[in-house]
Amino acid sequence: MSFLEIQSLRKVFGSTVAVNDVSLTVEKGDFITVVGPSGCGKTTTLLNIAGLQTPTSGSIVLKDRDLTDLPAYKRDIGVVFQDYALFPHKTVGENIAFGLKMRGESQETREETVAEMLSMIDLEGYNDMYPHQCSGGEQQRVAVARALAFDPDLVLMDEPLSNLDKKLRQSLRTELKRIQRETGVTTVYVTHNQTEALSMGDKIAVMNGGNLEQFGDPQTVYEQPASAFVANFLGQSSRLDGTLHLGDEPFVRFDNDAQLSIKRREGFDDGDPVAVFLRNELVSVSATQPDVENTFSGTINEVDYQGRDVIYYVTVHELDTIVQISGDGRGTVFDTGETVWLSVRPEDAIYTAPDRSNGDTDRGAAQQHLEVEI
Ligand SMILES: Nc1ncnc2c1ncn2[C@@H]1O[C@H](COP(=O)(O)OP(=O)(O)OP(=O)(O)O)[C@@H](O)[C@H]1O
Ligand SMILES: [Mg+2]
Structure with missing residues (x-):
C-alpha cells in the first residue's frame, strides 16, 4: 500500500459536484502539486484529506490507517492556507509551538523545536514578535514552521504563496522546496499556477471540473498530456x-x-x-x-x-x-x-x-x- 491513498473521493454540495471520484496515491517523501482552474475542486480535496470536511463518499488512507472517521486534530496532518491564518494574539514562537503544546510536549521540547524551526525558516530573533509585526512573506514562513513543528506525517498547503508578490513568491518557492527536502515530509501543495506546479512537484495532479485529468511526473504530463484540457492548460x-x-x-x-x-x-x-x-x-x-x-x-x-x-x-x-x-x-x-x-x-x-x-x-x-x- 502507498503512504497516502485517496480512494474514489467525492464531495457534493447541493447540486454542485466539487470533487468527482478522485483517486490518487502518494509515496512517502513525495512533493505533489495539485493544479487546475478556479473552482475545479483543489481546496475541497485538501479539506477532505485534512478532515476539515467529510467526504460524501470515498476514503482517505494514510499509513495503512483509514482516516475517514478520524477528527482533524487526530490526523497528524499539518496545514498551511493562503491567508496565513496565524493566531493574531500569540507570538511567533507560540504560534509555532501550538501543535506541540496541544500534544502536551514539555516546555523544554517546545523551546528547542521552536528554535530549530526559526533557524530553518531563517527568522531567528522573531520568537517574541506578533504576526502583525511580520511581513506577509514572514508570516507565511511562520505558518509553514507551525505546520511542520509537530513532525506531521503529511503537510497540506493551499496556495500558500498566492498573496505574495512575484519576486517573494519565487524565493519562497525555492525555500519551501529546500525545507521539504531537508525534512523529507510528504507534501500535497495546491496552486493554480502552472509554472509553480511543474517546477515544484515530483508529481503533478491536474484537476478540471472536480475530476482528476492526469497524475504523473511533470515531464510526462507536459509532454504526453492525457487530454486536450491538460495539453491546453499547461504551457502555451x-x-x-x-x-x-x-x-x-x-x-x-x-x-x-x-x-x-x-x-x-x-x-x-x-x-x-x-x-x-x-x-x-x-x-x-x-x-x-x-x-x-x-x-x-x-x-x-x-x-x-x-x-x-x-x-x-x-x-x-x-x-x-x-x-x-x-x-x-x-x-x-x-x-x-x-x-x-x-x-x-x-x-x-x-x-x-x-x-x-x-x-x-x-x-x-x-x-x-x-x-x-x-
Ligand atoms: N462549502 C461549500 N458550499 C457549496 N459549494 C462549495 C463549497 N465549497 C466549495 N464549493 C464549490 O465546489 C467547487 C470547488 O470549489 P473549491 O474551493 O474546491 O475550488 P478550488 O479548485 O480550490 O478553486 P480556487 O482555485 O478558486 O481556490 C466550486 O464550484 C465551489 O463553488
Ligand atoms: Mg481553492
Missing part, C-alpha cells in the same frame, strides 16, 4: 483539430486538407478525430524555407517583444489559423507583415482526443488571443 500552445491517418508515415489532416506529419501514439486508431497542440517553443520560425518536414509559410501578424523572448502571432496560410511562437529576443526579430516559414518536428506535434465539450477552457491560446484582438 495553439490548437488545431483534424483527423488521424495512420499509414507508414502517419499524419493529421485538417479541415482545409493541410497535413501535418506526426509520430504514432498508443491508444489512437486510424480515422480518430484529434486535437493537435503546437507548443510555442516547439515551432521554429525562419526567414527562408527550411529543408525539413512540416513547413508552412506565414505572415507575422503581431510581435510581442519581451526582452529575452519574443512571441510572434503568425497567420499560417495553409492552416488558415494564427499560431503563437516563442522566438529568441536576442536573435533575429521579425517585423509585423513579414513573410516567414514555420516548421514543426513530427515528434513535437502533441495530440490528444478532442475532449468532452467543456467550452472555452480547452480552446487554444492563440484563438483566444485572436478573439480579444477582434
Whole structure:
C-alpha cells in the first residue's frame, strides 16, 4: 500500500459536484502539486484529506490507517492556507509551538523545536514578535514552521504563496522546496499556477471540473498530456483539430486538407478525430524555407517583444489559423507583415482526443488571443 491513498473521493454540495471520484496515491517523501482552474475542486480535496470536511463518499488512507472517521486534530496532518491564518494574539514562537503544546510536549521540547524551526525558516530573533509585526512573506514562513513543528506525517498547503508578490513568491518557492527536502515530509501543495506546479512537484495532479485529468511526473504530463484540457492548460500552445491517418508515415489532416506529419501514439486508431497542440517553443520560425518536414509559410501578424523572448502571432496560410511562437529576443526579430516559414518536428506535434465539450477552457491560446484582438 502507498503512504497516502485517496480512494474514489467525492464531495457534493447541493447540486454542485466539487470533487468527482478522485483517486490518487502518494509515496512517502513525495512533493505533489495539485493544479487546475478556479473552482475545479483543489481546496475541497485538501479539506477532505485534512478532515476539515467529510467526504460524501470515498476514503482517505494514510499509513495503512483509514482516516475517514478520524477528527482533524487526530490526523497528524499539518496545514498551511493562503491567508496565513496565524493566531493574531500569540507570538511567533507560540504560534509555532501550538501543535506541540496541544500534544502536551514539555516546555523544554517546545523551546528547542521552536528554535530549530526559526533557524530553518531563517527568522531567528522573531520568537517574541506578533504576526502583525511580520511581513506577509514572514508570516507565511511562520505558518509553514507551525505546520511542520509537530513532525506531521503529511503537510497540506493551499496556495500558500498566492498573496505574495512575484519576486517573494519565487524565493519562497525555492525555500519551501529546500525545507521539504531537508525534512523529507510528504507534501500535497495546491496552486493554480502552472509554472509553480511543474517546477515544484515530483508529481503533478491536474484537476478540471472536480475530476482528476492526469497524475504523473511533470515531464510526462507536459509532454504526453492525457487530454486536450491538460495539453491546453499547461504551457502555451495553439490548437488545431483534424483527423488521424495512420499509414507508414502517419499524419493529421485538417479541415482545409493541410497535413501535418506526426509520430504514432498508443491508444489512437486510424480515422480518430484529434486535437493537435503546437507548443510555442516547439515551432521554429525562419526567414527562408527550411529543408525539413512540416513547413508552412506565414505572415507575422503581431510581435510581442519581451526582452529575452519574443512571441510572434503568425497567420499560417495553409492552416488558415494564427499560431503563437516563442522566438529568441536576442536573435533575429521579425517585423509585423513579414513573410516567414514555420516548421514543426513530427515528434513535437502533441495530440490528444478532442475532449468532452467543456467550452472555452480547452480552446487554444492563440484563438483566444485572436478573439480579444477582434
Ligand atoms: N462549502 C461549500 N458550499 C457549496 N459549494 C462549495 C463549497 N465549497 C466549495 N464549493 C464549490 O465546489 C467547487 C470547488 O470549489 P473549491 O474551493 O474546491 O475550488 P478550488 O479548485 O480550490 O478553486 P480556487 O482555485 O478558486 O481556490 C466550486 O464550484 C465551489 O463553488
Ligand atoms: Mg481553492
